[in-house]
Amino acid sequence: MACCIYSGTMTRRPSNGPPCTGSSGGISKPLGSIRPALDARHAMDANRLPDDDTLFIRAAQREGLLTEEQIADGRTLQEKMREMGLKPKPMGEIMQERTYLLPEEAQRVLERVDKVKEAFRIPGYKLLKRLGRGSMGQVFLARQLNLDRMVAIKILARFLSENQAFVRRFMKEARVIGKLNHPNIVQGFDAGEAKGTYYFAMEYCSGPTLLSLLQRGGALDQDRAINITHQVGRALNHANTQGLVHRDVKPDNIMIVQGGVAKLCDLGLAKDVSRGSGSTEKGATLGTPNYISPEQARGEAAVDIRSDLYSLGATLYHMLTGVPPFAGPNPTVIMVKHLNEPPVPLKARNPDVDPELSRICLKMLAKNPDDRYQEPAELIVDLENIEATRRGEPPPHPTTRGAPPVSPIRRRR
Missing domain, CATH: 1.10.150 (DNA polymerase; domain 1)
Structure with a gap:
């Protein structure tokens, strides 16, 4: 799914032809004067x-x-x-x-x-405009004719449609999203193949990505950051109940739609870890370097929901400070930092960060998965508590166990 699945910068190639200065037979208006209008x-x-x-x-x-x-x-x-x-x-x-x-x-x-x-004819849909383009295909705004509703359709690139590995991955994303039904996850509607064109229709979300908000305005208000993290935490909790790990949680895969609703999208890297799923995926470095978990950076195959919680923690860090937890000249340097370095304390980058919120974020960013929240539900408990406290109300739940040690860093033997 792509940027998010709707993101992408499109540029128009300028014409290389010479300017026209002549006139056309039978046309009285000089071509040079009409060309700008044309x-x-x-x-x-x-x-x-x-x-x-x-x-x-x-x-x-x-x-x-x-x-x-x-x-x-x-x-x-x-x-x-x-x-x-x-x-x-x-x-x-x-x-x-x-x-x-x-x-x-x-x-x-x-x-x-x-x-x-x-390639643009999908039975039952009328494609209207392109929303984004990625390495595997394009996403279009379309009208689903029988229900008269706007949808987003992802179309697998034509040159990949003959590659069964890419077709399987593309259709896998459709099946993964089809298993999920949650207000904080982009909903899947339909998938199929039409004359060699593979497509996947999903909910159309009109709004910016979280990344675009951060790029435009820097760090977010703390209460808004808590709210977005809470919503994405609920999305991950739902995915976890279905035995799914997203594996690419990041600001560019979180859309903010009308009413401030956060929508987790682009489950193209999602992995089914439920019992009997038959998943035999080998280890690989998947994810986005700025938000990747240490276990993903090592290429471990057996990642679980705690990896997504780390990536959400890196996203929360970005929302609170205006920058990701680690930076570097290339992806390898950034991944090594995820493996070996503690993040700069949030207070050093934003002195106004609530100490309890800092504790929550650092717990999510623990190097060892055993030191993080073990389930999204645990994170949600702490987020609901801090939301209540910041409103001047008593916390509704007992707090979870304390923050993990940031150092020394546990290393694999």
């Missing part, structure tokens, strides 16, 4: 799905069949037809009428366009 109308929003004319032009340009001047000529004619109240002719038809393309060339381009469009 550029504004036809400039491709990097996230919007291309229309048929844009697909045709791209395919023709890839084959070296059309020049920028010829394309501008066709666009100008379409603009003139709009001004006259007429429906513009398709670009392929115009290019043939202008003798810029032979009929057989136009047909070949149209066949290529149809192949491209096939």
Whole structure:
């Protein structure tokens, strides 16, 4: 799932063609004067799905069949037809009428366009625009036609659809999310394959990621940080009851939607550790270096929910201080610090941090999993207690065991 599953920076490639300064046959307005208006109308929003004319032009340009001047000529004619109240002719038809393309060339381009469009045809859905792109595919905003609701659809990259290992991982994510039903986890709706295109439809969440909030404004208010951690803790508790470990908890995989609701997303690395799951995954360094647990950094296969609690602790640290617990020039250096170094005390980076909240965060960040909270439910107890205390109310639960020693660091023999 990706950035989060909806995140991604898209850039539009600038045109390399020469500027057009001529005029088109039969068009009285000089091309140079109309070009800015055409550029504004036809400039491709990097996230919007291309229309048929844009697909045709791209395919023709890839084959070296059309020049920028010829394309501008066709666009100008379409603009003139709009001004006259007429429906513009398709670009392929115009290019043939202008003798810029032979009929057989136009047909070949149209066949290529149809192949491209096939990847964006998912039965029962209308794709509207691209929300993000990742190494395994793209995520689109779409309308589910039978229920008339907006959804997010993740589509596996075409070149990966013939790789059964990637197909299995992609469909595994759909099955994992399908097992979960919780207000703090992005909900899965549907998954399948359509003419070689693998897709997964899920809840569409409109809102920023936690990472974007931190990048924009730095450290969060403590009460807000507690609330977000509490919500994600409940999500992990639900996943834990289903025998699942997320393995990539981080600010970029937490979305903040309307009402301040936190949604945990992108379970592409999730592992089923329930009894009888048949999981035989070998150890590998999975996760994001800034938030990775020591056991994940070592590539251990037998990680459990305590690894997710460490990553959530690193996320809480980031929310309270404005920076992750460890930094370095490359991922390897950061992972070594997760293994061997204690984090800078929160008070040193934010003197206003509540001492009890600091204790909770450091407990989550213990190097040894045995020194952390053993279950998300234990974390939730302490979070509910501190929330009540900060409201001036008595804590509703007995506190959990004390904070673990930060040093000396226990090392594996």
